[in-house]
Amino acid sequence: ETGVTQSPTHLIKTRGQQVTLRCSSQSGHNTVSWYQQALGQGPQFIFQYYREEENGRGNFPPRFSGLQFPNYSSELNVNALELDDSALYLCASSFYSGQANTGELFFGEGSRLTVL
Amino acid sequence: AQKITQTQPGMFVQEKEAVTLDCTYDTSDPSYGLFWYKQPSSGEMIFLIYQGSYDQQNATEGRYSLNFQKARKSANLVISASQLGDSAMYFCAMRERRDDKIIFGKGTRLHILP
Numbered sequence: 433e434t435g436v437t438q439s440p441t442h443l444i445k446t447r448g449q450q451v452t453l454r455c456s457s458q459s460g461h462n463t464v465s466w467y468q469q470a471l472g473q474g475p476q477f478i479f480q481y482y483r484e485e486e487n488g489r490g491n492f493p494p495r496f497s498g499l500q501f502p503n504y505s506s507e508l509n510v511n512a513l514e515l516d517d518s519a520l521y522l523c524a525s526s527f528y529s530g531q532a533n534t535g536e537l538f539f540g541e542g543s544r545l546t547v548l
Numbered sequence: 549a550q551k552i553t554q555t556q557p558g559m560f561v562q563e564k565e566a567v568t569l570d571c572t573y574d575t576s577d578p579s580y581g582l583f584w585y586k587q588p589s590s591g592e593m594i595f596l597i598y599q600g601s602y603d604q605q606n607a608t609e610g611r612y613s614l615n616f617q618k619a620r621k622s623a624n625l626v627i628s629a630s631q632l633g634d635s636a637m638y639f640c641a642m643r644e645r646r647d648d649k650i651i652f653g654k655g656t657r658l659h660i661l662p
Binding site: 465467473474475476477480488490520522524536537538539540541542544 | 552583585590591592593594595598639641649650651652653654655
């Protein structure tokens, strides 16, 4: 089965710029979550998409936005980049059946963003 | 308030010894799941083990077992017969049924010594 893939793996931006990160979910999965992991910290939940709609959001400002496409792939967009946005951005997919979601997340290797 | 607490920022363990990584959690939701993930230096989060709040027995997956003490809200990871390849960051995480998002602790960096 195809795992979760993310692109790009590394990128460098400057303050004020915009960035788009991409994620292809694992085959058979219908839910995508995005996490931000600052250096030395645990991942922080940004938001989750199910059936192309956001169905959960963490404590992140509106300049963090996302999309989920019919093939369940996803994008994370960050506008007006700030220095503190420098982090590893992890995408994770899972299968949600409509009942309680107790399945584990399968993560990609992440996109490491550096904001100068 | 911290929902997931990992009190050991770093640990050094001799190869082949067993190691216990501590995790306590806080929730009022009776239905939740607990996870452990391993993160090598490459950055990928690798799922290790899962424990549901209603599971009667402690979860085990090969060399990994989860010491689930519900009354104490504790979910420690036990790695038996540690190997050099176990050196990595380890994260405890929880998903509450009402919320669905997974919350991670700050992690424990495990170093296995030859």
